[in-house]
Amino acid sequence: MADIINLLPDNIANQIAAGEVIQRPASAVKELLENAVDAGATEIQLFIRDAGKELVQVIDNGSGMSDTDARMCFERHATSKIQSIDDLFHIRTMGFRGEALASIAAVAQVEMKTRRPHEDVGTFIEIDNSVIKRQEPCQTAPGTSIAMKNLFFNVPARRNFLKSNAAEMRHIVDEFIRVALAFPHLQFSLNSNGQQMFHLEKGSLKQRVVSILGQHYNAKLVTVKETTDYMNIHGFVGKPETAKKTRGDQFFFVNNRFIKSSYLNHAVMTAFAEMIPSDSFPLYVLFIDLDPAHVDINVHPTKQEIKFDDERILYAFVQSAIKHALAQFSVTPALDFELDPGIQQLDALTQPFTEQKKQQSSNTSIYKTFTHANQAHVIDQSSNLRHWKELYGPALTPDNENTVPSEQPVSSTASVIDERWQEAATDQKVPVQVHQQFILSQIKSGFILIDQRAAHERILYERYQRALSEKPIATQQSLFPQTLELLPADAIVISEMLPDLQALGYDLEPFGQQTFVVRGTPADIQSGNEQASIEGLLEQFKHYSSELKHNRREQLVRAMARNNAIPAGKMLGTREMQNIIDELFACTTPNVSPGGRFTFISFKLNDLERMFDRGA
CATH class of the missing domain: 3.30.230.10 (Ribosomal Protein S5; domain 2)
Structure with a gap:
């Protein structure tokens, strides 16, 4: 029987190895930037075209290479940093295994120009699918310029797995930022499709x-x-x-x-x-x-x-x-042991403690509570505390029951709650808010307890889905448009989502590379809260992008719903609670939030009777 094990051809072996190192354009960016740092460069430029799918180019003013080294650097495991196995455990440089350039050359078309500072002529090399097509002398600035073109041109299946340009560009920016943070004493710049995204001068960390x-x-x-x-x-x-x-x-x-x-x-x-x-x-x-x-x-x-x-x-x-x-730096909480000067002026400190005052103090219930055994739980019969049960009774009297306005300040929250419980007693269909988190509503077979945030998130989620597929949400134009300046990676996210954001009620216009003008927001967002709304939306979008496997539109809708849902702890009026109940049960999937949490729990009347032993 014939032998069946064969050695892989070099071009296939190189592409397999490249798959471990070069997974996307950002992988090549990382390797090329680190090589430039290792070369002793003080100025490093990164040029990107079509999110790296068409071009990734790094230009540095480092040490450059001889014509022999320029050719050798594209061979697998060719390195100047490892001479023995011990060197592997004392590495302080970024690249050392000689895989980066060989892997890039296996999956892209590469052009390199390099010259050492003391030489008059440099070297030009052109490589296609690991094969050197051309090598010749050339005029170039000291340092090295490497251009990687048409990534995965020879592996179409790998190219199909690349994400959208905005997604790939985010990864490139992430890799660029990591290298730039690690070496603040070097100058870095990033240009994408002819526009400068970063220009970082040398400086402190x-x-x-x-x-x-x-x-x-x-x-x-x-x-x-x-x-x-x-x-x-x-x-x-x-x-x-x-x-x-x-x-x-x-x-x-x-x-x-x-x-x-x-x-x-x-x-x-x-x-x-x-x-x-x-x-x-x-x-x-x-x-x-x-x-x-x-x-x-x-x-x-x-x-x-x-x-x-x-x-x-x-x-x-x-x-x-x-x-x-x-x-x-006094960031952690600390106890303040400084004495308030006002305390020093109190009579308790300035006046003598006479025998008469001592006698008066020893007769008080507070004194007895602390000095007599088994007194901590005793309620003084002469104290107003004996009427503690009245705290659970109606708080409103006939004289003032009509004086409570519909919108109450925080200090009168208890009165508002009491009023609603009274309404519930007279009209069994009036919903009641519990601990400013849940809504209790009576149904024929018992009652339901609704999580107000989860329910509102489900309502908004289906509303935004309809907006993207059917009728866009109305936009509330801002009287004074706001300027929003974002981080480069966040600006890429917003640019990618602009058409969908407009359908969801946001009126945004680019105003420079990382700046947007906010001219309007969805009508249900409070005026003056535009910047916080968009920043919150970005945070939620990145949360869903990293943890859920959904398309971009689905991520955006979920992020919008979560960001704009009413929070736990917000007090709701009777009409607001009823609207939530009506809109929730008009949803196609009312029982769970977009994230899978229950929006309500029902309690059956016979279950309640059994809990109270009514059947006994």
Whole structure:
């Protein structure tokens, strides 16, 4: 019987290996930027066309390469950084395995120009599907320019798996930001389709963080800096008020290499415990420096997942450093032990405590409660507390029952609740709000308890779905249009969603690269709340984009419904509650929210009778 195992041809083997390293255009961006950093460049330019599908080009002013090195760098496992196996565990450079350029050349058309500063002539190389088509001398600036064109042109099936241009561009911006944050002393720029998205001058880490994440963070960053013999940590965390509902502004770097570590992220979350809501995520940009011998980088093709020889020490160190920073900058809550000067003027301190006053004090019920045994539970019969049962009776008298206005301030909340319970007693169909979270409504077979937020989310979800497919939602034009400045990645998201947002009632116009003019919002959104509405929508959209596998329109509708639903804790009028009930049961799927939570629970009358032993 003939042998059936054969060696793969080099071109197929290269494409298989490329699939581990180059998954999308952003993967090539990461590798090319890191190579430019390793080359000692001080100025690095990134040019993108068609979200990297047509062109990814990186130009640097680094050390350049000789004509021999220029050809060798595209061979698999060709590297200048590894001479022995020990070198693998003392790596401080970004690239070292010699896979990046070989992988790019296997799935794209590559052109490279390179020249060393002391040479008069550089080298031009053209590669197509791992085959060198041309190599010749050329005139070029010192440094290296690599252009990757037509990604996956020779693997159409892989190209079909790429996402929309906006989605791929978001990934490119993410990779660009990670490298730019790691090296603030270098100048970076990013141009997409002829427009400049970033121009980052050399500066301090704080300047780089603020220029990327936004000027509004300038006064909201807390410095983290701890030094030990084993490891060092430095960087910034955001104050608790900067925490968001979605992950995003969270960056860990180990020896200047961006990593993903749920373990270290948990250490940060623990340090922020009880300062931010449990479903929020703090901002942090943290750099950990330690001996490369304690780190194994070579465990993942993209080198974003690494291993430590002792994770517990690292966890405790990160947690302690952040807690110390927050306490040092008075961010954590603290007890105030300073005495109010007004207390010093009270009669209790300035006047003598005479025998007469002592006798009067010892006869009070409060004194007896604290000094006599078994008195803590006793209610003084002369006290008004003996009428505690009356607190549960009607709060309104005939003299004032008609004086309560329909819209009550917070201080008269109890009176409003009592009034509604009285209405419910006279008209059994009037809904009643419970703890400002649930709506209780009587039905023929018993009653139902409605979660007001989940129910409203279902109502809005179906309303927005109809708006996209049938009739757009009315827009409320703003008297004074607002200018909204977004982060580059968020601006890409909004640009992609503009047509759908207009159908949902938003009137937005681009006003520059990262700026939009808000001329109108859906009619049911309160005027003056335009910016908060769009920022909340963005956060929810990113939440659904990362956790749910739905198309973009579905993600947008769910995000809109969740962002605009009435929150728990909001007091509702009788008409508002009835509208929610009527609209909920007019929905096609009234029993669950878009996220799958129950919108209401029904209680049958016979179940209630059984609970109270009425059948006995």
